[in-house]
Every structure is written in structure tokens, then in C-alpha cells.
Amino acid sequence: xxxxxxxxxxxxxxxxxxxxxxxxxxxxxxxxxxxxxxxxxxxxxxxxxxxxxxxxxxxxxxxxxxxxxxxxxxxxxxxxxxxxxxxxxxxxxxxxxxxxxxxxxxxxxxxxxxxxxxxxxxxxxxxxxxxxxxxxxxxxxxxxxxxxxxxxxxxxxxxxxxxxxxxxxxxxxxxxxxxxxxxxxxxxxxxxxxxxxxxxxxxxxxxxxxxxxxxx
Amino acid sequence: xxxxxxxxxxxxxxxxxxxxxxxxxxxxxxxxxxxxxxxxxxxxxxxxxxxxxxxxxxxxxxxxxxxxxxxxxxxxxxxxxxxxxxxxxxxxxxxxxxxxxxxxxxxxxxxxxxxxxxxxxxxxxxxxxxxxxxxxxxxxxxxxxxxxxxxxxxxxxxxxxxxxxxxxxxxxxxxxxxxxxxxxxxxxxxxxxxxxxxxxxxxxxxxxxxxxxxxx
Numbered sequence: 307x308x309x310x311x312x313x314x315x316x317x318x319x320x321x322x323x324x325x326x327x328x329x330x331x332x333x334x335x336x337x338x339x340x341x342x343x344x345x346x347x348x349x350x351x352x353x354x355x356x357x358x359x360x361x362x363x364x365x366x367x368x369x370x371x372x373x374x375x376x377x378x379x380x381x382x383x384x385x386x387x388x389x390x391x392x393x394x395x396x397x398x399x400x401x402x403x404x405x406x407x408x409x410x411x412x413x414x415x416x417x418x419x420x421x422x423x424x425x426x427x428x429x430x431x432x433x434x435x436x437x438x439x440x441x442x443x444x445x446x447x448x449x450x451x452x453x454x455x456x457x458x459x460x461x462x463x464x465x466x467x468x469x470x471x472x473x474x475x476x477x478x479x480x481x482x483x484x485x486x487x488x489x490x491x492x493x494x495x496x497x498x499x500x501x502x503x504x505x506x507x508x509x510x511x512x513x514x515x516x517x518x519x520x521x522x
Numbered sequence: 523x524x525x526x527x528x529x530x531x532x533x534x535x536x537x538x539x540x541x542x543x544x545x546x547x548x549x550x551x552x553x554x555x556x557x558x559x560x561x562x563x564x565x566x567x568x569x570x571x572x573x574x575x576x577x578x579x580x581x582x583x584x585x586x587x588x589x590x591x592x593x594x595x596x597x598x599x600x601x602x603x604x605x606x607x608x609x610x611x612x613x614x615x616x617x618x619x620x621x622x623x624x625x626x627x628x629x630x631x632x633x634x635x636x637x638x639x640x641x642x643x644x645x646x647x648x649x650x651x652x653x654x655x656x657x658x659x660x661x662x663x664x665x666x667x668x669x670x671x672x673x674x675x676x677x678x679x680x681x682x683x684x685x686x687x688x689x690x691x692x693x694x695x696x697x698x699x700x701x702x703x704x705x706x707x708x709x710x711x712x713x714x715x716x717x718x719x720x721x722x723x724x725x726x727x728x729x730x731x732x733x734x735x736x737x738x
Binding site for chain 1: 585586589590596599600603606607610685688689692693695699700703706707710
């Protein structure tokens with residue numbers, strides 16, 4: 307029974323790694339779909355989000371099974387309880403990548419990143435932040451996690467810059483208003499992705515130290 | 523030991539009720555702060571969000587303690603694991619109420635609800651949806667939860683209406699552009715509040731049936 311239990315614990319970690327990878331791929335694809343206005347790719351991401359949701363449910367089910375099967379020791383329990391929390395943030399990042407892709411479809415093939423210059427920068431920073439936070443979590447590297455967490459300030463500053471850019475564009479009155487509002491919504495999704503990456507670091511911190519910080 | 527354990531389980535439920543109440547009060551206050559442009563109230567909500575965050579941590583800590591103290595039976599475990607998930611949604615609703623309040627401060631005492639008419643309606647529907655979802659959860663009333671969940675469509679439609687209103691106002695070109703973008707962000711927060719209320723219903727469904735649906 308203990309052997310099975312240890313195998314399941316290992317499986318839990320593997321599944322988290324898989325989910326992290328899927329989320330990262332989805333985010334990378336959504337960056338490309340937006341930048342290249344690739345409709346097929348955007349639709350692919352929206353459809354693919356279901357696999358991320360399914361994996362979340364499988365991980366949750368495994369966590370419940372592990373909790374029930376055998377009384378976990380304190381450290382195992384922390385691993386399981388943290389997994390249960392961290393999948394929420396991973397799933398939300400996946401959702402937001404899908405939301406960005408869906409929104410990208412509304413620009414009808416125009417290259418909006420030429421208009422709002424800070425959006426691709428924001429996408430790049432978010433992409434890197436998520437990558438670092440996930441890698442830090444699965445390798446239990448607190449220092450790496452801390453560096454990922456520090457990037458959130460950059461994301462927040464970039465959000466303000468995107469907003470200021472959109473105000474300036476609207477003042478000029480040459481751009482489609484609907485598009486401008488959609489840029490703002492995309493920037494808001496990216497800002498939320500940054501918050502979820504911060505949460506991942508905070509769950510890593512709890513996993514390693516037992517201390518809970520404010521999640522966002 | 524069993525007596526203490528049962529007392530702690532009861533305490534967990536009481537704490538969830540308390541957290542639900544705090545979140546509801548915060549949301550109600552944020553509606554008032556926005557509508558009446560009450561700066562003192564808005565600042566009070568932003569400060570008060572810390573109590574909600576603290577309660578979230580206390581609930582999480584109690585869940586971990588309950589899991590560790592004694593191997594819970596399957597139904598208790600579901601209660602504990604669901605509590606661990608549901609507090610995330612409650613805390614996020616609290617966060618968003620605080621975000622709305624913070625944003626309300628940027629209108630400098632103007633009555634923006636006269637401009638974007640659908641925002642107060644959206645606030646009213648969200649407020650009711652959250653109330654129903656929380657009450658359904660704490661009283662384990664699946665039917666009531668289902669009715670709360672059904673309101674999310676209304677919230678999504680209202681979001682589109684707010685967006686269309688903002689586009690029309692921007693086209694007219696008479697309103698402050700910054701304010702218009704902030705209305706959109708507030709509407710986005712409200713839409714997210716609807717999603718979190720839906721999640722609360724879905725955790726209730728899991729608690730009652732063991733079936734996990736897609737959370738948003």
C-alpha cells in the first residue's frame with residue numbers, strides 16, 4: 307500500500323509538471339496568435355483549454371484519493387494541499403490564455419501590436435514570469451520563485467503604460483474604439499496572469515516553509 | 523480527541539459563514555461607495571479587505587490542522603477539501619470589491635452611474651448572485667445554488683451592454699476617456715465576481731455529489 311502511495315505522490319508531481327507545460331504552451335501560442343493574427347491557432351488554443359481543465363480535475367481527484375487512502379505525514383499533506391491550490395492558478399492562467407486568443411479573433415487580421423506597443427512587451431514578461439514560477443514550483447527552487455514574483459511589479463507598470471497608450475489613441479480618434487477596449491481587456495488578462503504566477507510562488511513558499519502569504 | 527475534531531469541523535463551518543458575510547458586506551459597501559462616490563467608505567473597504575484575507579488564512583490553517591489531526595472520513599474530507607477551494611473564490615470576490623472601491627476613488631466625486639447605466643444593474647445582479655451562492659453553500663442547498671449559477675448568463679449579457687454603452691459614449695467624445703476605461707475595468711471585475719459565484723456553486727455541487735465541474 308505504501309508503495310502505491312509513493313507512486314501516486316510521484317504521479318501527482320508528474321501531472322503538475324504536465325499541466326504547467328500545457329499552460330506554458332497555451333500562453334506561448336496565444337502570444338503568437340495575437341501577434342500574427344492567426345485565427346486557426348487562436349481557435350486551437352480555445353479548444354485546447356479543455357485538456358488543461360481535464361488535467362486539473364484529474365489532479366484534484368488524485369489529491370482527494372491520496373488524502374483518503376492513507377493518512378499522509380505532515381510534509382506529504384503539504385504537498386497534496388498545495389497541489390490542490392496551485393492547480394487553480396494554473397487553470398486560470400490557461401483560461402486567460404484562451405480568453406486572449408478569443409479576443410484576438412475580434413481584430414479581423416489587423417496587427418494590433420503596432421498600435422498598442424506595450425502589449426507584446428507585457429506578453430513577453432508574463433510568459434517569462436509564468437515559466438519561471440512554474441519551473442520554480444516543480445523544482446522547489448525558492449530563490450527562482452522569488453525572482454519570478456519580483457517580475458509582477460513590471461507587469462503592473464506595463465499595464466498602466468498600456469492603459470495610457472490606449473487613452474492617447476482614443477484621444478487621437480483614429481482607431482476603432484471597440485478594438486481599443488479589447489486591447490485594454492487583453493492587458494487586464496495579462497495583469498491577472500501575473501497575479502496567478504505570484505500565487506504559484508506563494509504556494510511554493512508555503513510548501514517549503516509552512517508560511518502562508520496573501521494570494522491575489 | 524474526536525470531540526475536539528467535531529468542534530473544529532463546526533468551527534470551520536462557522537468561519538466560512540463569517541467569511542461569506544464579510545465578503546457580502548464588502549460587496550454591498552463597494553456598490554454604495556461607487557454609487558454615492560463616498561471616498562471614506564471606499565478607503566474603508568480597501569483597508570477591510572485585510573480581515574477577509576486573514577480569515578482565509580485562518581480557514582486554510584484549520585483545514586490543514588483537521589487533515590493532519592485525525593484521518594478524516596470520506597465525507598469530512600470532502601468538507602475540508604472543498605473549504606480549501608471555496609475560500610479562494612470568496613477571497614477573490616473580496617479582492618474585487620476592494621478593486622472596485624479603489625477605482626471608484628478615481629472619479630473625483632462625479633456620479634458615473636448616470637453615464638454608464640448598466641453598471642449599477644450589473645452590481646445589483648452580482649450582489650444578489652454572490653448572496654445566493656454563499657447562502658446555498660453554507661446551507662448546502664443545491665437548488666438555490668443552481669439558481670445562483672443561472673444568474674451568470676445575465677451578468678455576461680450585462681457586461682456586453684456596459685461595453686456597448688462605453689463605446690457609444692466614447693464615440694460621442696464628450697466624456698473623460700480615462701473614466702470610460704475605468705468603467706470598463708469595473709465591469710470586468712463584476713464579470714469575474716459572477717464567475718467566482720459560479721465556482722462556489724460548483725464546489726457545493728462537488729460537496730454534495732462528488733462530481734467536479736469546470737471552475738472559471
